[in-house]
Amino acid sequence: MASIRRRRAQLSEADDTPAPSPASGGWRRALRITRRYVLPVLGWAWAVGGAALAVSLILGLALHPVLLALQGMQFLVLAPCWLVLGAAAVRRRRVQGALAVIAVLVHLWFSVPAAVSAAAPSWTVGAPRVSLFVANVRYRNPDPKTVARRIVAADADVVVVLEVTPRLRAAFDEAGLTATYRWRSMTPDDGRFGDMVMSRLPARDVGLVRAGPIVVPSLTVDVGGRLVRVHAVHAPNPSPVSRLDRWRSGLAALRRLAERDGGAVVFAGDFNASGFHRAYRSMLGGGLSDAHDERGLGLTPSWGPESNPLPWPDALIRLDHAAYSGSIYPVALQNGEMPGSDHRPFAVTFAVRPRR
Numbered sequence: 471m472a473s474i475r476r477r478r479a480q481l482s483e484a485d486d487t488p489a490p491s492p493a494s495g496g497w498r499r500a501l502r503i504t505r506r507y508v509l510p511v512l513g514w515a516w517a518v519g520g521a522a523l524a525v526s527l528i529l530g531l532a533l534h535p536v537l538l539a540l541q542g543m544q545f546l547v548l549a550p551c552w553l554v555l556g557a558a559a560v561r562r563r564r565v566q567g568a569l570a571v572i573a574v575l576v577h578l579w580f581s582v583p584a585a586v587s588a589a590a591p592s593w594t595v596g597a598p599r600v601s602l603f604v605a606n607v608r609y610r611n612p613d614p615k616t617v618a619r620r621i622v623a624a625d626a627d628v629v630v631v632l633e634v635t636p637r638l639r640a641a642f643d644e645a646g647l648t649a650t651y652r653w654r655s656m657t658p659d660d661g662r663f664g665d666m667v668m669s670r671l672p673a674r675d676v677g678l679v680r681a682g683p684i685v686v687p688s689l690t691v692d693v694g695g696r697l698v699r700v701h702a703v704h705a706p707n708p709s710p711v712s713r714l715d716r717w718r719s720g721l722a723a724l725r726r727l728a729e730r731d732g733g734a735v736v737f738a739g740d741f742n743a744s745g746f747h748r749a750y751r752s753m754l755g756g757g758l759s760d761a762h763d764e765r766g767l768g769l770t771p772s773w774g775p776e777s778n779p780l781p782w783p784d785a786l787i788r789l790d791h792a793a794y795s796g797s798i799y800p801v802a803l804q805n806g807e808m809p810g811s812d813h814r815p816f817a818v819t820f821a822v823r824p825r826r
Contacts, residue, residue, distance in 0.1 A: 509557075513554050524577070530751075532718065535708055535709035542746060542786070542787035545577070551577065554570045555573075555574055584768025587765050587767075598822045599821055600671070600798075604790060605617075605621070606631075611635075611809075615645070619645060620815070628668070633665070634656065651668035651670050652670070653669040653676055654676070655678060655687035665704045667688065672691070672692065673690060683720045684720045686701045686702060686724075693822040695824070695825050698796075701727070701737045703739035703740065717749065718749050721753045725756035728756040733796045737794070740790050741753075741793075745763060754793060758795045762816075770805055771785035773788070803819070
């Protein structure tokens with residue numbers, strides 16, 4: 471009898487147990503489908519796509535603006551391949567793992583040098599300095615007065631400012647920038663904007679230089695008895711596809727200009743190229759170095775599309791650089807913000823090696 475009562479009690483407790491709700495069953499089914507089908511498909515897609523992007527970076531392919539955009543964001547796009555590699559190792563998927571290995575090795579090859587700061591040469595201690603402020607302010611910027619105030623606050627010796635409109639020049643006059651930066655060179659206004667370099671230090675050789683399809687405002691300043699040449703760069707946009715050749719030829723012409731100039735020179739501005747693009751790396755091959763890479767800030771982005779639907783990140787690719795050569799070295803660099811622009815400005819200070 472006791473065993474019968476215990477059995478009845480167990481049945482009563484089972485009857486009191488709530489049945490699974492339809493909602494919880496739906497979640498379990500969704501998780502099961504995700505684990506069985508969605509994640510494997512995503513894993514293979516990222517392995518194949520990541521390996522293809524890695525190969526395009528190694529070969530320096532520039533076939534389409536979309537490919538250039540993905541190459542410029544490789545540090546973000548290839549990052550999930552590390553997870554794919556781990557999953558492939560656990561599941562023993564050799565082909566998927568091999569593709570992921572290609573992607574992660576290229577990810578390391580390009581990302582680590584851009585993220586590691588180099589040690590400054592000993593001669594920079596106590597050496598003369600020259601400071602630059604570099605900003606693409608966007609020709610449709612709705613608040614030129616704020617732009618002018620930001621440039622005043624930067625307190626730089628030399629300013630490279632791109633997409634300058636008549637409204638912005640009027641704001642410069644009002645803020646006192648025109649009086650402070652007396653030495654200026656600016657490209658002719660094309661009906662929308664021009665590009666400018668200006669200095670508060672006495673300058674020589676102020677004018678325009680032709681670098682293939684690019685008209686480059688330039689000037690030379692004397693810093694501690696050494697001449698430093700500054701070029702304001704606004705490279706052609708590689709989009710659409712029909713402009714790719716113009717973009718390549720512009721960067722190649724900048725390399726030739728660097729080789730011709732010799733000495734201490736800075737190319738600063740909007741190159742419309744990432745440090746991961748072959749065309750930009752080839753330009754650096756003319757004896758130039760990238761200031762952001764030297765300071766370990768090469769992975770910081772400076773541009774994002776106006777129509778970016780994502781809340782994060784608001785900037786995706788570094789297009790704005792300061793490439794330099796000769797007896798100068800970047801001892802300080804700070805990225806900033808420019809209201810109303812789709813580009814982020816930066817301030818860089820170069821030590822100038824004294825003459826012996």
